[in-house]
Amino acid sequence: MSFVSDLVGTGSRIPLTLLAGPADAVPLTSVTAVEALARLQRAPEGALVVVTGRSAARAAGYELDIAVRTAAERGVPALVLIGCGTLPITAARLADRARLAVLSAEEDCDVAEVVLYLGQVIRGDAADSLARAQAALRIVREAGEPTGTAEGDRVAALLERVGAVLGRTLVTTDGTGGPAGTEPIWVAGRRQGGVTGPPDDAVRLVLPAVAAAIGRLRQHALERATAPGQTRSDILTELIVSERAQAGALADRARLLGLAVDDLHTVIWMTPDRPSGPDPAELAERRRLFDTLTLRTHQAQLPSGESWNLARLAADIVLVGTARAEIRPPRALRLIDAVRAAVAEEHPGTVLRFGIGTPQRGVEGLRQSATEARAAAAIAVRSGELVHAFDAAGINRVLAQIAASPLSRRVVDDLLRPLDALGPGRSAEAIATLGAYLDARGSLKAAASRLALHPNAVNYRIRKIVERLGADLSDPDTAFALHLACRVRLRD
Numbered sequence: 001m002s003f004v005s006d007l008v009g010t011g012s013r014i015p016l017t018l019l020a021g022p023a024d025a026v027p028l029t030s031v032t033a034v035e036a037l038a039r040l041q042r043a044p045e046g047a048l049v050v051v052t053g054r055s056a057a058r059a060a061g062y063e064l065d066i067a068v069r070t071a072a073e074r075g076v077p078a079l080v081l082i083g084c085g086t087l088p089i090t091a092a093r094l095a096d097r098a099r100l101a102v103l104s105a106e107e108d109c110d111v112a113e114v115v116l117y118l119g120q121v122i123r124g125d126a127a128d129s130l131a132r133a134q135a136a137l138r139i140v141r142e143a144g145e146p147t148g149t150a151e152g153d154r155v156a157a158l159l160e161r162v163g164a165v166l167g168r169t170l171v172t173t174d175g176t177g178g179p180a181g182t183e184p185i186w187v188a189g190r191r192q193g194g195v196t197g198p199p200d201d202a203v204r205l206v207l208p209a210v211a212a213a214i215g216r217l218r219q220h221a222l223e224r225a226t227a228p229g230q231t232r233s234d235i236l237t238e239l240i241v242s243e244r245a246q247a248g249a250l251a252d253r254a255r256l257l258g259l260a261v262d263d264l265h266t267v268i269w270m271t272p273d274r275p276s277g278p279d280p281a282e283l284a285e286r287r288r289l290f291d292t293l294t295l296r297t298h299q300a301q302l303p304s305g306e307s308w309n310l311a312r313l314a315a316d317i318v319l320v321g322t323a324r325a326e327i328r329p330p331r332a333l334r335l336i337d338a339v340r341a342a343v344a345e346e347h348p349g350t351v352l353r354f355g356i357g358t359p360q361r362g363v364e365g366l367r368q369s370a371t372e373a374r375a376a377a378a379i380a381v382r383s384g385e386l387v388h389a390f391d392a393a394g395i396n397r398v399l400a401q402i403a404a405s406p407l408s409r410r411v412v413d414d415l416l417r418p419l420d421a422l423g424p425g426r427s428a429e430a431i432a433t434l435g436a437y438l439d440a441r442g443s444l445k446a447a448a449s450r451l452a453l454h455p456n457a458v459n460y461r462i463r464k465i466v467e468r469l470g471a472d473l474s475d476p477d478t479a480f481a482l483h484l485a486c487r488v489r490l491r492d
Contacts, residue, residue: 002028002122004078004101014109014117016080019087020068020095020102026077031118033111033204035184037067042180045075048118050082052111052183052208057083064091072098080114083107112137112209119205129201135165136206140213154217159195162210170197170210183207187218232257233294236311236320239363240370251363259309259322265366266327266359268319268336269373271381273351286315289347293317296342308335316377317352318370326359329389336387353380356389375491415485418468430468433461435486438479 355376357369380388440446
């Protein structure tokens with residue numbers, strides 16, 4: 001007859017810590033495993049329960065309270081949580097009152113080994129099941145690291161070998177469902193089906209290790225499948241931000257990687273609703289968002305001849321659609337809807353603003369569409385729109401092209417340098433005033449209305465601006481150049 005004290009003594013092979021409850025209240029007669037705290041309501045009465053998932057380490061206090069209460073109501077004498085360092089005081093008190101022992105195993109432990117060990121201690125009558133489970137675990141461990149063999153073949157071979165030792169047939173399932181006792185398979189932080197078998201003690205003990213092994217195989221296959229996309233992502237980033245002189249060499253590298261850089265490109269620029277700060281957790285979330293969209297893009301069913309690749313520039317994500325025929329706006333909008341659905345599902349609370357560039361051909365076209373999309377996304381952020389797209393014609397395309405040219409930007413900066421010397425705040429005010437005045441074709445009244453100022457105030461500012469610039473606004477060329485410079489700067 002075994003008690004909790006036998007599991008936490010100095011001779012214990014698996015380090016277990018008693019967090020709450022008595023160590024000798026009820027004798028332990030059996031052990032079972034559930035994959036999550038929410039499944040405790042299905043735990044059999046009288047069994048020590050191991051929560052095989054690591055949700056307890058990240059659970060909120062009230063979730064642990066509910067878990068302890070549920071275990072007590074089910075008549076569970078002891079509960080083992082993985083990676084749970086401490087219990088909230090309310091959960092500890094509930095456990096003490098219910099005479100429920102709550103133990104913790106180290107977060108990086110081998111869960112299958114924990115369950116197997118507990119079974120060996122508690123159930124001396126389960127020698128056959130334990131022997132089969134140990135033999136199956138040896139096969140799982142000997143499977144080693146994934147090789148070049150196809151992932152599907154490796155999984156099938158693993159299930160066949162483990163099933164032969166257990167004397168039971170193990171199968172994988174799709175989705176998040178499956179029969180009772182299905183062990184989830186996790187790939188890149190997402191559930192991708194599960195593995196299950198018939199009711200059997202040895203099967204139940206081995207399933208967590210089998211699921212983990214299949215997850216590693218699928219993870220490796222996914223990394224191999226997406227590795228070329230990651231390289232293409234790097235090339236796309238360089239193509240978008242590099243100087244024109246470097247574009248030719250980068251385009252040759254892109255062609256070697258299978259990027260059809262000479263076809264038509266439509267760029268969708270995604271900007272988070274708020275800029276990312278220096279918080280490491282927030283930066284990690286941005287990387288996870290990029291991984292989510294990369295995975296969804298890789299798995300998407302695309303029309304023949306159409307491809308989409310992602311690039312990342314700081315906090316922004318760039319989606320480049322390439323095809324021989326033009327990708328129409330409705331198609332781009334459907335893709336944006338799919339992206340928003342994926343973000344809402346896996347990153348609730350994250351809001352992206354989208355800018356769509358016009359379809360353009362070749363390397364220069366890619367850069368032009370990216371420039372337009374970036375400007376459109378900036379407009380969406382400022383206006384509160386979810387999506388903003390450039391028309392095939394219009395002043396915004398002209399401004400975007402000027403803004404993308406280093407030479408044109410230097411001209412703009414030279415024209416406005418006397419105002420920039422005033423400092424960021426006063427410079428922005430002066431450029432906004434001059435821009436409104438030129439938009440209004442020299443009408444003080446119309447400019448004042450736009451700026452919510454008195455016409456006399458606008459007149460005073462314009463006189464000071466003209467004096468500082470040394471410019472003659474009555475000269476059409478001078479007025480046009482300054483008007484364009486203000487538009488470009490204000491668009492930024």
